Amino acid sequence: MQRSFDPTDVGQVCPIAEVRLIAEENRTGRADPIARWLPFAMMGAVATVDLMAGPEFGYLPLLALGPAFATLHYGARHTVLIGLIAFTLCVVLAAYDNVLGHRQDNLTLASIIGVTSASVLAGRRRQERERELATVRTVAEVAQRVLLRPxxxxxxxxxxxxxxxxxxxxxxxxxxxxxxxxxxxxxxxxxxxxxxxxxxxxxxxxxxxxxxxxxxxxxxxxxxxxxxxxxxxxxxxxxxxxxxxxxxxxxxxxxxxxxxxxxxxxxxxxxxxxxxxxxxxxxxxxxxxxxxxxxxxxxxxxxxxxxxxxxxxxxxxxxxxxxxxxxxxxxxxxxxxxxxxxxxxxxxxxxxxxxxxxxxxxxxxxxxxxxx
Known part of the structure; x- marks a missing residue:
């Protein structure tokens, strides 16, 4: 993220307050609405297509895209929640299609569990990386602002x-x-x-x-x-x-x-x-x-x-x-x-x-x- 500032203003803030301010900005940032809603949009689209096309086309495995895309924006708890939604949705649709308990449906449920687990691990690594990067950026920006006084x-x-x-x-x-x-x-x-x-x-x-x-x-x-x-x-x-x-x-x-x-x-x-x-x-x-x-x-x-x-x-x-x-x-x-x-x-x-x-x-x- 590219940043600019007016150095005529920053000298009014003490360095500790400046660290806290920039750290908060770097930690929160701006939420991406596309990444936020993409998992739900994918699961909704898969459910709609499956209801319209019927069980013979086998769209249910695509429900794993929900937790897979969740890791782009959400943390571990929300990713698990989205995985549970995908799992529940798969069970409901499989029952509606009269394929619940079939071998293919069991593989689909297992793939949703596996993708959700992998997404949780990937999400944790991403959050750790973001926290490290936010800390480094904070130190860099504060050093620059303290150096370049008003x-x-x-x-x-x-x-x-x-x-x-x-x-x-x-x-x-x-x-x-x-x-x-x-x-x-x-x-x-x-x-x-x-x-x-x-x-x-x-x-x-x-x-x-x-x-x-x-x-x-x-x-x-x-x-x-x-x-x-x-x-x-x-x-x-x-x-x-x-x-x-x-x-x-x-x-x-x-x-x-x-x-x-x-x-x-x-x-x-x-x-x-x-x-x-x-x-x-x-x-x-x-x-x-x-x-x-x-x-x-x-x-x-x-x-x-x-x-x-x-x-x-x-x-x-x-x-x-x-x-x-x-x-x-x-x-x-x-x-x-x-x-x-x-x-x-x-x-x-x-x-x-x-x-x-x-x-x-x-x-x-x-x-x-x-x-x-």
Whole structure:
């Protein structure tokens, strides 16, 4: 099940309450009405056909489909109950057809008992698996929500919104990260993506976010912030692991950017024109800056009242539809027209899901900044 949340709201809930809330959602879910009624529909159809066709066609063995389909939705007790209904229905129909006690009827009753027993065992295994999966998903989602703490909805003339969509995978915790910090120097934003998945990626993301929250307050410029991040990462990254990141510093009528191997942000002008904030001198990802002697160079772009900036992770632009086509974010950025920043991002997320026609393959984070 694919899930999305508004990280501007989750920080109001304590982690324990968050665990209980998500566990309840994952445990209950939405009941499938087809699976619920399918066993009864099958037994009713078999009984109807048998009454109409007569005993010579031998439809009674198909009553075993009732308990067989029951395991798709019901637990052990309800599966046994449905098996008893099938058994009773078989006895009644056999008596009506004058075949009760015949060898074929006895085999039919035995098959219903056997299928019911097998369905009970299969149902128990399914429920155990669902409980394990719900627990793993709960831990993954809580870890993600605690890591990605709420961002401020506004900072001076800026309006900020975040949208995060988790990939549809079992406990596949992503390494997408973002943060907004209001500092004495101005509003600073980080968005990034850790190479890889799982708890190791989350641990790295937590380290990057912790280092950024400190450096953003202490350092006067973005290159110094990147230097602090790199120093922190050098103590935790091993091998060829890296983190792509884009950092932004917002001034009165401009934005200063440093891009470390991350997809470039988009600037949507007041008139609706879309510009790619591509750096002239891109820097390597964090964890690989030692490959070059040149320090990261910031670049400055105008950011006037009425403009918007969309920062995102590669899960957005790498989302594919059934034909294998990537999501055309530049063309769809014009959808960010809703009055509220959160609603605008929700509209874009809905369009992304329509493009893929289902769950996305990778986590996708989007952060929208509006200049009032």
């Amino acid at each position: 961002v401020p909805r506004s900072a001076g003339p800026l309006r900020i919104a975040v949208n995060y969509t988790s990939a549809a995978a079992e406990a596949r915790i992503g390494g997408d990260l973002y943060e907004v910090v209001i500092t004495p120097f101005g509003v600073r934003i980080l968005i990034g993506d850790v190479q890889g998945k799982g708890l190791e990626a989350v641990e790295t993301a937590a380290g990057v976010l912790g280092a950024f929250r400190e450096a953003a307050y202490d350092e006067a410029d973005l290159p110094s912030v990147v230097k602090r991040l790199e120093k922190s990462l050098s103590r935790m990254l091993a091998g060829e692991r890296f983190v792509t990141a884009a950092l932004a510093h917002f001034g009165d009528a401009h934005v200063r950017l440093v891009n470390c191997g991350h997809p470039p942000p988009l600037i949507i002008g007041r008139s609706g024109d879309v510009r790619v904030a591509e750096p002239e001198d891109p820097s390597p990802p964090l964890g690989m800056t030692d490959l070059t002697d040149a320090p990261p160079r910031p670049y400055v772009l105008p950011f006037s009242p009425g403009d918007q900036m969309l920062l995102y992770t590669d899960g957005v632009i790498e989302a594919r539809n059934g034909a294998g086509q990537f999501y055309p974010l530049i063309d769809r950025a014009v959808l960010l027209t809703a009055a509220g920043a959160e609603e605008a991002l929700s509209d874009l997320q809905a369009d992304l899901i329509r493009h893929t026609g289902g769950p996305i393959a990778d986590d996708a984070a989007m952060l929208l900044v509006r200049h009032r």
